[in-house]
Amino acid sequence: MNPEHVPVLVVGAGLAGLSAATFLGLHGVPALVVDKHPSTAQHPKARGQFPHTMQALRIAGVDEDFLAAQPADSGFTIKIAASTSGPVFTTILAGGSPDFSAFSRNAWANASQEKAEVILLRRARELGAEVRFSTKVESLAQDSEGVTAVLRELPAGATREVRADYVVGADGHRSPIREWLGIGRHGRGVLSESVNAVFEADLGEGFDGRNVVFYLQNPELPGSGGALTSTDHRNRFAIGVGQVDEVDEQRWTELIRIATGLPDLEPKLVEQNSHTTVSALVADRFSSGRVHLIGDAVRTMPPHGAMGGNSAIMDGFHLAWKLAMVVKGQAGQGLLDSHDSERRPYSEILVEQQYANMVQRNSPQLADGSEAELIDPALTILGYRCPTGAIVREADDDGALFEHPAEPTGRPGSRVPYSESTVDIFGRSFVLLTASSTWDEKAADVAGKLGIDLVIHHVQEDPARYGVRRDGAVLVRPDGFVAWRGEGDLEAALRTALAR
Template sequence: MSESTPVLIAGAGLAGLSTAVFLGLHGTPSLVVERHPSTSTHPKARGQQHHVMEALHLAGLAEAMVEASPKDTGFLIRIAESASGPVFREILHATFLPLEGLTPARSADASQAAAERILAERARELGAEIRFATTLESFEQDDSGVRAVLSDATGTRTAHADHLVAADGHRSPIRERLGIGTHGRGTIGRSIHWLIRADLAPAVGDRQVLYYLQNPRLSGGSGTVVSTDEPDLFVVGVGYDPEHESIDDFPEDRALEQIRLATGVPGLAAEIVAADTTVAGMRVADRFSSGRVHLVGDAAHTMPPHGGLGGNTAIMDGFYLAWKLAAVLRGEAGPGLLDSHDAERRPVGELIAENQFKNAIARSMPHLKRPEDTPPIEDPGMLLFGYRHNGAVVPEPGDDGELLEDPTEPTGRPGSRAPHARLTTSDGELSTIDLFGREFVLLTGSETWAKAAEQLAADLGVRLRAHLLGGEMTGDWTARYGVTTDGAVLVRPDRFIAWRSRGTGSAADLEHALRTVLDR
């Protein structure tokens, strides 16, 4: 039996489902296969940061994530001896820091289990087919596409796809089959964690909390206590050395001893619902693309959980890749556009993974600190909105290609995120961010530029829309974008600036920019 699909996605976690959602948003269907019987049922990553919520707003999912978030005053991170104290340091999760000057989006704090269910439902609405309990057994690729062998309870079948997206986790059989290596700090710790049901309200209150524990009495000297969507359900983890012990060396009596030490509640009545092991590490794939196969999420980068951007980065991988795949499949772009997936996302993946490793050192693993290690970036705005993409853009003379810039002082340079600027319309206020996401956008105060964009869209068959600012839509935007009202700024569907003309120019300049970015 054989079937075909434009894009085959292996893995229905945050990265795979997000890719399917945003492909659907651009009119491209996909087939998602997942070897597990459902989306995640275990507490994992929590929180959708502001840049993610901008993307999810485009897909009509922002409010759903807010609704799935705990209805309390915030999510606390505590570095402590136990969940009962003493507390060495307390951190208000960056989810709740004010970033109004950078974005119109609000954040959310839905769990990964809730987020995956929401994404899966929306992906189906937008044309994706999701098959659980289905394994990608093998694949091969050539100039005509990818041929994959899929298996489920009914047997095996062949699927032909134009492109394959590897969202198959940190072990990534697809990455292994491609021979793509990884680099980074490697494995930095292993832990045993228990899903427990217990009344910890006297110790942790009724807020969502994450404790990083430093306690020599705990196995491995460290541990975690994490709340879940259910008020009496928690995850408790401690370190262990797999060379000398296994999960079998933690029978119920020893497990309860460790759980009581971690919670700081002697004699705690706890039901152990499940137990498992996990690996914390920092690795980044040496390449994010190989021919028609593209890596996203944990297949592309794994990182310690400290900092909370692992799941967020996985979602954004799908967001940034989907529009490129859709443009190539529609014939609007040449295949070279997809080369920018590695050029743009790998440096960002390395940046965030390294920063989370530094957070892990600072919060729970000080013994891993090296003399050359610098402190982590603490500014959430820099990590969410300050990174630049240096691939499918037209760089300006003198641009050194630096990866980060301060988003509170935007330059408007190609490769930078299009800045948030407030605009006024007859229907009320909106942000420049609200104008992006579905197609290329040309921001300009010049009718000449606007007409040139309209003609070029028709001539090239490209989804390009001009927004003429200064008439019915007004606002102080030119300084933030580094242009005059006679200038123009070309913004990609992912809200990154592709090209700009600081002042007057020609339609040929705009055409050259589009052809360069789209590999035409």
């Protein structure tokens, strides 16, 4: 029997894999998604979606679903304290998020991973993806024409072969695919081990138990610290403390009382003794041949800053348009090389930023001067640049990885300057921004010759805002990053960006 053929096989149905499948479908490429687990996540896990993520989710048509999935009180509070009853050492957020409305139309959302995966699963299927749970990848073998995967239905079902043009490895921090490819990781390594529980309790009047994180610094807790977070259910909380042996119910009650500062509390345990390893590691390569890695398969970081879940979704967003154009023959395979050159430097920064957050919030004893200086979130979220990759780099580009969204330059590799008049035109194709109608016929001819979709949009604002003269143009990629600008050869620019 000939193997089943799919254009893209996505391994892993978490935030990264379902995001990749959703955006592949949006670009007209149906994916097969497999996951060894029986369903999507059954625990809140990562929580919160930043404006750049919400912009991508808006393009996918699910931003309103994410807003509806957040707790009724969407204000988010983060405190560093000895216990939830105090004393409080620092309040990082007090019921709200930074105001980025000058740089983005999209609001923050605070949906849990448990609900986010359900939303993305539904949308991926609507857009043509087939998702198979309880299905494990036994092996991968790639050649110059594609990748052969052996899939097994769990718990011990039959195996079948699938032939894919490309594979997206979104199979988590242990990533068998990464191991099969022989891709190593580098970084600070394993930072801590924790044991976790979920409990129900009334923590008292005035306690915002619906949307809160407490980072605990308390010598009475194992490892002298831990974390207590709200869940999607009122009066239900998750707690994690430093690595200890299996904890019985009586000891969990003691630990919860210490963490809450309520010595007479009678918590009801819902789950107990799950274990978490916190590490700071980045894959040495994000791609190998026809296999491309995203999410926890390429980076693991402390959960202090919420960029783990956000970067997983955005990996899928940034990779999908490239894969889709290559699958459809609109771009050369070299376009996929930019997945590593664009996403890996950013990942290095995110991991170090969240490590620095962990030291500040949860583990001051680790401070040794090697931790990174914290960067303005506006830069890490909306100001990151790709000075190399699928762009036409300018001769005087200084290679800076950030620019403040309040002072956009329009340089290739940067996010296109925010404008209410253009925000809704990005996401599905390349866009040419210009104030001059002289580009209309030329752009249409080039798009026809290359066989791609190219939207021409006449801007009303001063083109100098984009760094071009009135007779110039700015070429914007489907992910909202500038690929090229100028008055020169549009076809050559597109060929460079598309590796053709």
